[in-house]
Structure formats: C-alpha cells, structure tokens
Amino acid sequence: MRTTRSRRRLGSPEDRATYETLHTASLAGRALRRGLDEESAERALKHLRALLGSPAVVLTDTERVLATDGTRVRAEHAWDLARRVIEHGATGAFRTPTARHPHAIVAPLTVEDAVVGAVVVFADDTSAGLARATDEVARWVSAQLELAELDRSRTALMEAELRALRAQISPHFVYNSLGAIASFVRTDPERARELLLEFADFTRYSFRRHGEFTTLADELRSIERYLVLEKARFGDRLQVTVQVAPEVLSVTLPFLSIQPLVENAVRHGLERKAAAGQVVVLARDSGTEAVITIEDDGVGEDPDRIRRALSGAVRESVGLGNVDARMRAVYGDAYGIVVETERGAGTKVTVRIPKYAPGTER
Template sequence: MRNGSWPLAIAVVLTWGFVYLVTQVFPDPPLEVEATVLIGLGITLVLTIGYPSALRGPRQAGPVRRSPGRQGRTFAAVDRSMPLRSGLTAEAARRAVRLLHPVLGGDSVAITDRERVLAFQGPGSDHHTVGDRPQTEASVRVLAKGRTVVVRNRGRLGCPDPDCPLQSAVIAPLAIGKRVVGTLKVYRVDEIPPPRDVVEGLAGIMSLHLELAELDHERKLAVDAKLDALRAQINPHFLFNTLNTIASKARTDPEEARRLLLRLSDFFRYAVRQDGHLVEFGQEYFFVRTYLSLEQARYGERLRVRYDVDPQVLSAHVPVLTIQPLVENAVKHGLADKVDGGTVRLKARVDPLTRTTSIRVSDDGVGMSAELLERLTSGDGAAEGGVGLRNISQRLQALYGERYRLDIQSDYGNGTVVDLRIPLG
C-alpha cells in the first residue's frame, strides 16, 4: 500500500466504527442493518473522493508516467491514425515516426526495413541517416532473430560513431506473420531504456497494419488478375461477327459501316484501357449501349433493347466490366437461338435509404437449363460463347465482401433475369 494511503485506511476504519456506534449501539431500538451500511458507504465514498492522494499517489519528479487506462487510449488513437496501411515505405515510416515520437517515452525514434533506415527523429539523426543501412549491432540481432532487444548501455548498443549521444534503447521487430520485415527503435540519451511493453505494444500494432497492407495488396492483385481474365474472355466470335457485319455494310451503306467501326474502336478502347476497379455507372452504361448497338447491327430487328435507367444512377460507382458481360450473356444465351429474337432490358435504380445501387438485366429469350446455368456460374461459360459469371461474382466478393447480391433466375423457354445489388459509392 502506498504511504499516502495509510491515513485514508485509518479514517475509513474509524468512520465505520463511529457509524456502528451511532446506528446500532446508542439508539434504542437500533437502526436497520441496511441503513447502517448505506450511511457507512456514503461517508466512505465522500472520504475517498476527497482524498486524491490515495488514488493518485505522491507526486514524483521527472517524466510523467501514463496510467494503464491512459496508455490504452493512446494506443487506440495511434491504431486509428497509423499510416502503414500502404506498406512499409519511407513516406509511411516518416509519418509513423512523427506520430509515435510523443507517446513512446524515448528521445529518438527510428523505423527501418531489412535494408535501410526509413525514418529517424531525434538526437543522433546526423549519423543515423535515412537511406543508410541500420548501424547498431542490436538492430542486426533483432532483424536476424525476430526478438525484442533491450540495451542499457552505450557499449552494447554498438553504434560505430564515437560521438553518438544515444545510450540505451528498446528495439522491437516488425513482422508480417513470422517474417521480420523491419524494426521499431526507441532510444534514450541516458542509461534508462524506454518501457519495453510500450514499444512492443506499438510494434505489434504496426505489424498488424503491415499485415493488413499485404492482404490488401494481395487482394488487389487477385482482383486485377480476374479483371484481366475477364478482358481476355471478350468473345473473339463477337469481334469476327462484328467485322463481318461492317464489311457487309461497307458495300451497302458505307456511312453506317464507318459509324460501326468507330463504335467497335470505342468498345475495345474502354475494355482494354479502363484503369481502376470502379467507374461511374454512366461510363458502363455508355459501354453497354455501344456493345448493344454493334449487336443490333448484326441481328437487326431480332434484337430489341429497352433501357430504364434512373438519372441518379449515372454518378454512382460500379465495378468496371460487370454489366456488359451480363448483357452479353442475355444476347448470346437468351436471344441468339430464338428464331424471332426478343428483348433485352436494362434497369437501374438507386435506393438512398439502403444506400444501394440495383441493376437488373433481363431477357425474354430461350432461358437456360440448370446445367448451362451451372457451367456459366462455375466459370466454364466462356467455352460456350459466354462470359463466366463466377469470375464476376469473385470480383464482387473481393471488392465488397458480403455487401453485395448477385441473383440469377432462369426459366427454360421463358428467359433469364439477373439482379445485382451493390453498395452505393
């Protein structure tokens, strides 16, 4: 018990004795036990609140030490602000050092990767230079063994500069899984090292953010790969058939052939050169209309198109190259084999209450058998002239997690309806 707490303890004991006497001994009859307890608790609470030294302890000279609760709030604030979600880069390390320096209890703070110092702030920055290899022997040990090192004197620190002011340090590894990718180093200019648990705790937070950054990068690579695969699945028969249509028009209607050729150029320019994974619906809408105009040139009156698009949808963001493949499947699998053709409908709405964008692609064509629908959703549809719906579903999963819905209903002989619902963006 702290020395400052003894007077309070004695006062509480005397108080309960006094309360017992005036409520149980002197009165006749004595008060109820509940009343005695409540009176005693009330006076004890007043004494405790009015005696702050018992809670705070005696004042100490030197640096202020944060209480565990305050440290926890500091960690939470740092966790929210940590700039390492983009990876262990020099810019991210520089911002992290600037954020961490006030809360780590050290004079200097540095972050390194395995090859070089990424950021350094505080005394010693004249020779612990950003871009150089880590100089101290302790840093090399941490990178090699993946365990925190506490250094309590300058000799064990192992800095080759004889004028280095740094005397002690705590150096913690930054790791992604079991792979050490760098270090967090906190130095002091005296021989009292910084608190190890604080440094290790913040190194753990940093490592978690680096793991999330790597997962984000891997997910982006996976989505990129699926987008490239989708581009590669653009049906070569569509190109050949469109070129044949243009060649035929060139003899009978040269002006129409020229327009179709420009539309075909727009189609492939958008499909191949579109950057990023999200675009405004208006751009996808233009792409769909370009595609359908080329198909209408081929099928003529057998292919009818109806658009029902809320103008509010045009500025909403949707995944690139997602709507056109759904429309293409409607044409290829719904209407191409129907003698008198049919109608493809595109409907799009925004629901501001649920903050979702709803897109429906439907046709009144021949529909699909359960076996064909299974092949399309499993990714084998491209082999039959369609675009695999499984690829689209996996891209949506990578972009939105569980926050999307892709429902397909097909009645053989009566057509197909595809409903897509994604978060409004």
C-alpha cells in the same frame, strides 16, 4: 440581466487521452497502409514516437534504416540493433552506452510470419511498460503492413481477373462486330461508318489501361455501344430496353462489371433463340444502393450450371464468375450477383452496388 453559457464538455481526461491515442494511431496507419518504404516510414514515425513517448524511434526494413525521428541517433548503431532482432525474430532490450540514449528496445515487424523490419525505441531508462508498449506498437504496425499487403494482393487479383475477362470477351465480340460492319460497307456505307465509330469507342473503353473503377454512366454508355453493334448483327431479332434512374449515374463500380453480364444475356440467352428476343437493362435507386438488373427472355439455363459457373467450375458463361468474384472482393460477400434462371424461362441477373464505398474512387 445576465445570461450564462454552459461550457461544452470535452469528456474526462481519460476520454481525451483515449481519443488522442486513437487519432495518433489512425494518422500513422494511413501512411503504413501503403506498405513499408522510406516515404511511409518517414510519415508514420513521428506518430509512432508520440504513441511511445520516447526521445527517438527508428524504423527499418530487413536491409537498412528507413527513417529516424526524435533526438539524433546514429543510423548504423540503430541498424546494428535491428539486425540482431531481425535475425532472431523476437523483441530484445539492449544497453547502448555509446549512444546518446543508454537503452534501446527493439521489436520485429512481421507480415504473414515473415520478419520484414524492426522498430527501434531509444530511451534514457527501460521499464516493463515501455517494453510492452514497444511490442504492442510493433504488432499494430505489423497488422497495418499486412492490410497493405492484402490491398496489393487484391489489386493484383482484380487486374488479373480483368485481363482474363478481356481475353474472354474480345475475340467473340470483335469477330462478330467486324463481320456485321463489313456487311454494310457496300449496301449502306454511312451505316458502316457509324458502326465503325461505335466499335472504336467500345474497344477504347473496354481495353483502357487506367483505373480499376468507373462510373455507372460510363459503363452504361459502353453497354449502349455494345447493343448498337449487336443490333446491327441481329436486326429485328434483338429488342433492347434501357432505363436508368439519374440518381445512380454517378455511382462508382468496378470497371467492366455490368457490360459482361449484358453480353452474357445476348450471347447465351438470345443467340440460341430462333425467335426474336428482348434484353432489358434497368438501374434504379434503392436508398444507400444502386440496383442494376439485366433480364432476357432467351433460352435460360440450368440453375445448377449457373451455380458451377459462379464457383468458377464452368467457363462458358462469359464473365459470370469473374464479375461475381470481383464484386465480392470489393464490397464483401453480401454483394455477389444474384442469378434467376430456368431452362426455357430466360435469365435475370441482379447486381447491388453501395452508392458510397471506401477505396472505390476512380
């Protein structure tokens, strides 16, 4: 008795060719997303040559040859061709009788309408197809370089916003915390020592210089230190509840994205309230997302003022617009913070964070 096994179908030749082309492009894209330099050009070039099927390909910036791949070509000859195209900003075809390959097609690389380099493709003969392919590859490389530039801009913006946020929160909190600690130095030295250690750990976290992202667990630990210091100042006037689902502790999120919201609840919600107040911090698991809410029963706020704070027109609500802008920059507009408030009715801020998002590694 014989059994037969059906061979696994890998698709038509056209399907396989499409897959290989896309896979090759993705390999080149990974290198180019870091920008255009010698290392990225070296890593990307062999994949670009595979896409073009040419014997030799060269990548340049606006000053020099960055990398070559394929049969040996003279860098100075390739640069002379690239320089001409960089000056005029248009794809050109050239005869190269003194080179190993008698033809070359050169296409400019552009970022935001500025020429940043060129791709030089050497061939034994030219065709309209190779010219179109070179032009399309140059456009695709340019798109990857524009994405790299956007990534750099986003990173620079986030760093600037983080510096602004630190500048906003630090003076107010530092002065009040040190005042609270000083009040215990004579009456309860051990309590003062504990608070001073909490203050040191809090500031060490808040002013750390590495990484745009942190875990929810680390952010919540810093929030707990902050609330311990505020309770030392407010005494029984401040009641705190923190409830966290263990499943979301490892979720990665932008550094200092929850802590300012808690400080906002204490500073603007409860500080102006005559009676005792409560802050509740909840973090729960919600399928593919972690949902964090910060709620206080303080004095509340005019909803229109909150809208202006989120737009950046009002600066008094510590970090509100800053955090909203950073969340949208990282996760998209669907993940801006949601604020529910009314005069005399307290405030509730909700933040949704995808459990897994590309580019948010610590």
